[in-house]
Amino acid sequence: MRPTLVWHPVCPLERLQPERGAAALLGDRQVALFHTHDGTVHAIGNIDPFSGAAVLSRGIVGDRGGVPMVASPVYKQAFSLLDGRCLDDPDTAVPWYPVRISDGRVEVGVRVGIPVTAS
Amino acid sequence: MTRHLVVVGHGMVGHRLVESLRARDTTGDWRITVLGEEAHPAYDRVALSSYVDGKTAEELALGGHDDELVQVRLGDPVVALDRDIRRVTTASGSTLRYDALVLATGSTPFVPPVPGRDLPGCFVYRTLDDLDAIKAAAAATIARPGPGRRSAVVVGGGLLGLEAARAMRLLGLSPQVVEIAPRLLPVQVDEGGGVLLRTLVEAQGLAVRCGVSVAGIERDGDRLLARLSDGVELDADLVVFSAGIRAADALARASGLPVGERGGVLVDQRCRTADENVWAVGECAALEGRTYGLVAPGYAMAEVVTDRLLGGAATMAAAELDMSTRLKLLGVDVASFGDAHASTEGALEVVVDDPVAGSYAKLVVSRPGTGAPTLLGGIFVGDASKYAALRPLVGSPLPADPVAMIAPGGVELGADALPDAAQICSCNAVTKGAIRTAIAAGAHDVPAIKACTRAGTSCGSCVPMLKTLLTQSGVEVSKALCEHFAHSRAELFEIIAGAGIRTFSELVERHGTGRGCDVCKPAVASILASLGTGHVLAGEQAALQDTNDHFLANLQRNGTYSVVPRIPGGEVTPAGLIAIGEVARDFGLYTKITGGQRIDLFGARVEQLPAIWKRLVDAGFESGHAYGKALRTVKSCVGTTWCRYGVQDSVGLAIALELRYRGLRSPHKIKSGVSGCARECAEARSKDFGVIATENGWNLYVGGNGGFTPRHADLLVTDVDTETLVRIIDRFLMFYVRTADRLQRTAAWIEAIDGGLDHLRAVIVEDSLGICADLEAAMAAHVAGYSDEWAGVLADEEKLARFVSFVNAPDAPDPTVSFVSERGQPVPVPVGMPELVR
Ligand code: SRM
Ligand SMILES: Cc1cc2nc3c(=O)[nH]c(=O)nc-3n(C[C@H](O)[C@H](O)[C@H](O)COP(=O)(O)OP(=O)(O)OC[C@H]3O[C@@H](n4cnc5c(N)ncnc54)[C@H](O)[C@@H]3O)c2cc1C
Ligand code: SF4
Ligand code: FES
Numbered sequence: 001m002r003p004t005l006v007w008h009p010v011c012p013l014e015r016l017q018p019e020r021g022a023a024a025l026l027g028d029r030q031v032a033l034f035h036t037h038d039g040t041v042h043a044i045g046n047i048d049p050f051s052g053a054a055v056l057s058r059g060i061v062g063d064r065g066g067v068p069m070v071a072s073p074v075y076k077q078a079f080s081l082l083d084g085r086c087l088d089d090p091d092t093a094v095p096w097y098p099v100r101i102s103d104g105r106v107e108v109g110v111r112v113g114i115p116v117t118a119s
Numbered sequence: 120m121t122r123h124l125v126v127v128g129h130g131m132v133g134h135r136l137v138e139s140l141r142a143r144d145t146t147g148d149w150r151i152t153v154l155g156e157e158a159h160p161a162y163d164r165v166a167l168s169s170y171v172d173g174k175t176a177e178e179l180a181l182g183g184h185d186d187e188l189v190q191v192r193l194g195d196p197v198v199a200l201d202r203d204i205r206r207v208t209t210a211s212g213s214t215l216r217y218d219a220l221v222l223a224t225g226s227t228p229f230v231p232p233v234p235g236r237d238l239p240g241c242f243v244y245r246t247l248d249d250l251d252a253i254k255a256a257a258a259a260t261i262a263r264p265g266p267g268r269r270s271a272v273v274v275g276g277g278l279l280g281l282e283a284a285r286a287m288r289l290l291g292l293s294p295q296v297v298e299i300a301p302r303l304l305p306v307q308v309d310e311g312g313g314v315l316l317r318t319l320v321e322a323q324g325l326a327v328r329c330g331v332s333v334a335g336i337e338r339d340g341d342r343l344l345a346r347l348s349d350g351v352e353l354d355a356d357l358v359v360f361s362a363g364i365r366a367a368d369a370l371a372r373a374s375g376l377p378v379g380e381r382g383g384v385l386v387d388q389r390c391r392t393a394d395e396n397v398w399a400v401g402e403c404a405a406l407e408g409r410t411y412g413l414v415a416p417g418y419a420m421a422e423v424v425t426d427r428l429l430g431g432a433a434t435m436a437a438a439e440l441d442m443s444t445r446l447k448l449l450g451v452d453v454a455s456f457g458d459a460h461a462s463t464e465g466a467l468e469v470v471v472d473d474p475v476a477g478s479y480a481k482l483v484v485s486r487p488g489t490g491a492p493t494l495l496g497g498i499f500v501g502d503a504s505k506y507a508a509l510r511p512l513v514g515s516p517l518p519a520d521p522v523a524m525i526a527p528g529g530v531e532l533g534a535d536a537l538p539d540a541a542q543i544c545s546c547n548a549v550t551k552g553a554i555r556t557a558i559a560a561g562a563h564d565v566p567a568i569k570a571c572t573r574a575g576t577s578c579g580s581c582v583p584m585l586k587t588l589l590t591q592s593g594v595e596v597s598k599a600l601c602e603h604f605a606h607s608r609a610e611l612f613e614i615i616a617g618a619g620i621r622t623f624s625e626l627v628e629r630h631g632t633g634r635g636c637d638v639c640k641p642a643v644a645s646i647l648a649s650l651g652t653g654h655v656l657a658g659e660q661a662a663l664q665d666t667n668d669h670f671l672a673n674l675q676r677n678g679t680y681s682v683v684p685r686i687p688g689g690e691v692t693p694a695g696l697i698a699i700g701e702v703a704r705d706f707g708l709y710t711k712i713t714g715g716q717r718i719d720l721f722g723a724r725v726e727q728l729p730a731i732w733k734r735l736v737d738a739g740f741e742s743g744h745a746y747g748k749a750l751r752t753v754k755s756c757v758g759t760t761w762c763r764y765g766v767q768d769s770v771g772l773a774i775a776l777e778l779r780y781r782g783l784r785s786p787h788k789i790k791s792g793v794s795g796c797a798r799e800c801a802e803a804r805s806k807d808f809g810v811i812a813t814e815n816g817w818n819l820y821v822g823g824n825g826g827f828t829p830r831h832a833d834l835l836v837t838d839v840d841t842e843t844l845v846r847i848i849d850r851f852l853m854f855y856v857r858t859a860d861r862l863q864r865t866a867a868w869i870e871a872i873d874g875g876l877d878h879l880r881a882v883i884v885e886d887s888l889g890i891c892a893d894l895e896a897a898m899a900a901h902v903a904g905y906s907d908e909w910a911g912v913l914a915d916e917e918k919l920a921r922f923v924s925f926v927n928a929p930d931a932p933d934p935t936v937s938f939v940s941e942r943g944q945p946v947p948v949p950v951g952m953p954e955l956v957r
Binding site: 010011015016017018019020022023024025026028030033036037047051052053054055058059060061062063064065066068069071073074076078 | 602603633634635636637639640641659661662663664665666669670674676677678921924925926927928931933934935936949
């Protein structure tokens with residue numbers, strides 16, 4: 001079965017404070033959304049792999065060497081908003097999700113099904 | 120084949136020998152057993168006095184030899200040495216064979232044979248155990264009821280005696296020093312320097328008697344009486360003998376090894392005793408007949424023996440030993456180096472003595488034939504700032520006229536004047552050349568130089584020189600906050616205040632790069648808050664805050680938050696306690712009394728915080744800023760109101776101070792305490808600013824903290840009235856807020872100020888920079904502008920809307936959070952570690 005992308009509507013864009021995160025509950029999945037300075041919205045997993053707490057949305061948003069990132073509020077590791085990789089530990093990453101804005105609403109794409117090829 | 124080295128004594132030099140042998144014996148030729156008499160592993164005896172000044176035994180420890188070829192056995196002294204069969208026996212009866220033996224037994228304190236010297240209350244000053252005993256006795260005598268200051272007689276006015284006197288003062292006793300020679304520090308200082316030294320230390324409240332000795336000690340009720348040779352009798356609660364040392368050479372003597380005329384195991388230039396398998400290093404060794412009571416010669420001996428054990432041919436001669444000393448005694452700078460007493464044939468002395476300014480300087484030079492005179496040695500009392508530059512020049516021609524080199528306003532000698540062969544760190548025999556090589560190889564700050572050359576790791580007096588060498592090598596010590604700003608926090612403060620910048624965006628666009636990070640954003644948020652730019656969650660500022668400041672609560676390990684209402688001075692009404700209890704019960708929170716005399720409620724979810732605070736605010740509470748880099752608590756003791764010893768209203772003052780400074784954002788958290796008398800039940804001296812009541816007013820201490828490196832606060836002003844006290848604290852805090860680095864607490868800030876506490880005192884007490892009115896005005900503005908942050912949130916719908924776990928499900932709790940009950944209260948179930956996506 002090919003994985004399909006299911007788009008979840010989350011909230012109006014203006015509910016997301018610029019340069020700050022917010023968490024969303026998509027079924028039993030927690031997603032952290034970030035509205036960066038250039039107007040883009042990024043989505044990565046909300047659970048901090050280093051502490052296990054669901055708090056990445058509450059970290060400080062900024063950039064490292066131009067890469068937009070969020071710093072975990074627990075032990076301060078930075079995660080790239082472009083792909084979920086941890087910038088302090090290349091072996092660690094959190095899930096990354098595509099985002100689109102339709103009709104002023106933020107929608108997050110979640111893949112369902114078993115991936116047979118990498119997309 | 121592996122040979123067995125036995126080292127007797129785990130002191131400073133024994134430790135160094137093991138370290139250097141293990142570093143150089145790369146093929147593992149030697150297996151080492153160290154047998155130590157003290158129960159503690161080797162520690163920094165040079166810094167022993169700091170043990171009464173806040174340092175712990177762990178901090179003084181020199182570090183274990185984490186090495187399978189090294190075994191250290193402590194608390195079991197060697198009692199016999201049988202050289203014929205190469206065997207030592209310890210007190211517990213175990214025996215050990217050696218291939219080589221190193222004696223590193225140090226010295227024992229010399230106690231003059233006066234009657235009564237063994238009475239309880241008489242001590243020596245050499246080991247951690249000695250200091251433990253002294254501390255206990257001092258505490259017991261202070262706790263004893265009855266009027267009057269408690270006093271200590273210190274026998275000996277040399278280096279050790281003056282250190283001991285200072286320690287006695289730190290322990291709350293009045294010290295009196297008795298020195299048999301006509302002046303203090305007879306070894307280091309000459310008559311002229313001695314006169315000034317005495318004046319300066321007496322001005323520090325130390326009583327000094329020179330030219331007399333202690334003739335006997337008697338018991339006098341529960342105190343002691345020291346009878347002096349001139350008939351004077353001194354009352355004392357403690358007597359501390361620090362009248363010199365004697366080499367610990369008993370083991371060598373008993374085994375028939377030759378010892379020096381004045382004691383010490385005789386060794387040759389290889390540091391070998393008369394027995395080819397036995398070596399001696401450190402204070403127990405008599406090199407060419409003479410013993411040395413400083414650590415540097417001992418370290419040099421350890422290097423020689425290391426080299427010899429590995430088949431090398433190192434030697435050392437007594438003439439090469441640097442006996443220079445620099446110390447700060449009771450706030451008085453003293454240094455003595457080279458041939459300080461002009462004992463070289465034909466030496467000349469050049470003296471600049473300025474009793475008004477309180478400084479004495481002397482250079483000893485060779486009589487000039489042709490050309491410049493050669494520097495032989497010197498003495499500084501009162502101001503030894505020239506010592507670091509001059510000491511390495513010993514043996515070289517002076518670059519300028521000797522008087523000009525020590526006169527005030529005379530020639531300033533930079534490190535560039537020094538030859539590469541000049542020793543910069545005399546404790547560890549590190550030359551300027553070696554340091555320059557290290558810098559060139561990438562050691563770009565003082566810690567890095569310390570790590571690769573050992574320079575600066577012992578007495579620390581060469582550290583200013585290391586800094587100069589760094590600057591001279593053109594190394595830029597970066598003060599950049601992070602990749603987004605090339606400025607330090609203090610510089611950003613100036614920029615923001617000066618240019619009236621009010622948002623992070625404006626600042627980063629004009630003065631930085633990129634969009635900031637978790638380092639610069641909270642730092643800028645704190646600066647903006649200190650400048651009084653409105654609520655910390657107003658507008659763009661909200662995005663700069665760390666999660667704690669963003670939710671005005673402290674993040675816990677499972678993603679929930681803790682709630683700490685302010686309880687000024689630790690005083691709380693029964694109704695207040697009940698209100699807190701009801702809130703905790705109704706919201707299912709874990710409660711605990713904190714170390715800061717207030718109550719912490721744990722386990723609140725983000726969406727519960729507003730409702731919890733609504734209840735607390737209605738009950739009269741306000742934010743305790745436990746989440747902020749801000750004033751935390753002003754702890755208090757009960758003081759005069761209840762306590763029979765209290766001399767001032769410590770609770771009243773603590774509450775007034777806490778209310779005055781609440782909400783003040785600062786580079787790091789600020790804590791305070793107020794004690795009602797010198798018994799110090801509020802632990803004020805462990806605080807950033809601490810106040811202790813006196814009969815006449817208050818003493819203010821600054822720069823204390825607990826934490827990783829505990830430190831006692833230093834006395835800033837004495838016996839001031841409440842108004843003056845508050846004025847000085849206003850200035851202190853504002854000066855700190857403006858000039859400290861990010862996350863630099865007051866202690867580290869004061870240490871980093873050029874001139875330290877003295878400079879701080881000049882600025883905020885004497886107003887040397889003329890900024891005090893400005894600092895006071897800034898504090899007045901803060902006090903007038905204060906409002907409770909939580910009340911501000913509760914009154915603002917937009918801010919309240921942020922307190923949800925999920926934007927798309929405002930009422931849903933975080934499903935990963937759950938609790939179990941422990942001792943009748945909820946505690947978090949450890950959050951599961953989710954699988955990592957690799
Ligand atoms: C709750 C409390 C422990 C307790 O149950 O008693 C506590 C808890 C924390 N302390 Fe503390 N400290 C608490 C009293 C102290 C004290 C005692 C005191 O204040 O008299 C000290 C030593 C005194 C001092 O600060 O000098 C103390 C020294 C520290 C340090 C070390 C600071 C240092 O300069 O080295 C940290 C780390 C830091 O701030 O960087 C720290 C950090 C923390 C943090 C914020 C660590 C963290 O990031 O999670 C803890 C979370 C607080 C919270 O509410 O979730 N805590 N902490 C105490 C709260 C006091 C209060 O009412 O506000
Ligand atoms: C308060 C104070 C301040 C000082 N300040 C300075 C200073 O500023 N600058 C400076 O250069 N020097 C200073 N010194 C001197 C310096 O501490 C010593 O020179 C240095 O410690 C000598 O090292 P060591 O290893 O020879 O002796 P120690 O450090 O004394 O070590 C000897 C060890 O051997 C142990 N031992 C003795 N006999 C036996 C035995 N039979 N079996 C097993 N173990 C035994 C002892 O218990 C001790 O632990 C100071 C000393 C004191 C006490
Ligand atoms: S410090 Fe306070 S409680 Fe302690 S003895 Fe003094 S007045 Fe009493
Ligand atoms: S001179 Fe003592 S540490 Fe360098």
